[in-house]
Amino acid sequence: MPIFLYLNGIPADAPGRSGAPSFTFDPQGMWRFTNDDGLDGVEAAAVELHRVFARAIFKEHPYNELLPFVPPFIATLGHNSEAAGSKSDFGEVLSLADRIPELHRFLYLYDCQRLVSAIQECAKEIIQVQGEFYWTFNLEPFFDPSMKHEDDLRYSTSPVVTKLFAFLSFMFIRMHSLLDYTVKVAMEAERLQSNFATYPRMLSATAQYGDRKRLRLNKESGTLFEDCTFLVTIETLRNHIIHNGLLDDMPKAYEEIKGGAVAEKYILMPDMTDGHFDKFRNRNLFYGREDKINQRLPTLVTEFFRRQEVTLLAIIEDLRRRHNL
Secondary structure: OOOEEEOOOOOEOOOOHHHOOEEEEOOOOOEEEOOOOOHHHHHHHHHHHHHHHHHHHHOOOOHHHHHHHOOOHHHHOOOOOOOOOOHHHHHHHHHHHHOOOOHHHHHHHHHHHHHHHHHHHHHHHHHHHHHHHHHHHHHOOOOOOOOOOOOEEEEEOOHHHHHHHHHHHHHHHHHHHHHHHHHHHHHHHHOOOOOOOOOOOOOOOOOOHHHHHHOOOOOOOOOOOOOOHHHHHHHHHHHHHHHHOOOOOOOOEEEEEEOOEEEEEEOEEOOEEOOEEOOEOOEOOOOOOOEEHHHHHHHHHHHHHHHHHHHHHHHHHHHHHHHOO
């Protein structure tokens, strides 16, 4: 029997309870939101960006004709566990430049495409972990062994609650990874290498999200580079998790008991204004607004992926325009 995971933590065996959105298990083994979560749009834009990078880097060179002469390890060595080679092995690969046509050009292309692939993988990780969050939130008891409780509001701290907060932390950290990766992709696309007498270094190798100010797309409306409260919020959450600790001094999940049964579950997030935690001297974790992160997490993910898709499409359009593709 199928299971539907709801944002209030109360699962059901039928969809559309009061029109509320839910998560369902798809044939690929992922929990997907009933509304468009944005992943498919990101994936389609990324696939096109792979293709446009190839066209821009090779231009007048016959990419499709040269490709059969390139060994598969050229793409994977130094990037992928499929190529079980060492740093010295890669040095030997470079010596094959006189035998493999446009070797340096292919190496650079695969380096650019690796960044795009990283965006695809990070996006899938976020969707997968979001599904795991709601699976745990809906189906795993917050406290074991379970006990009967009087009608009231109670909170639990337990290994399951610890796992829920770990899922949340990972998702916000991964969103920021995508911000960094996207800056790298955009920077490399804007400053695409053209000299392949040697294997070129990537100009974006050390770039991070703060370097977006160096991009032509910086501040572009609707992208991941826009100055807006949404993206400040993502940065604030990630920075707090990385540098300052937990999203709650004692991570806890709440359950509202009605008629002897759990009627709602929720996790609170700290109060924020304009993307920053409300702060008073040494204190910055206030919960006066009862912001239930479980109710709006899918909206955050969807908004992020909508901006991710828009940003990738803008990079594609810029590449096409500047390289007459």
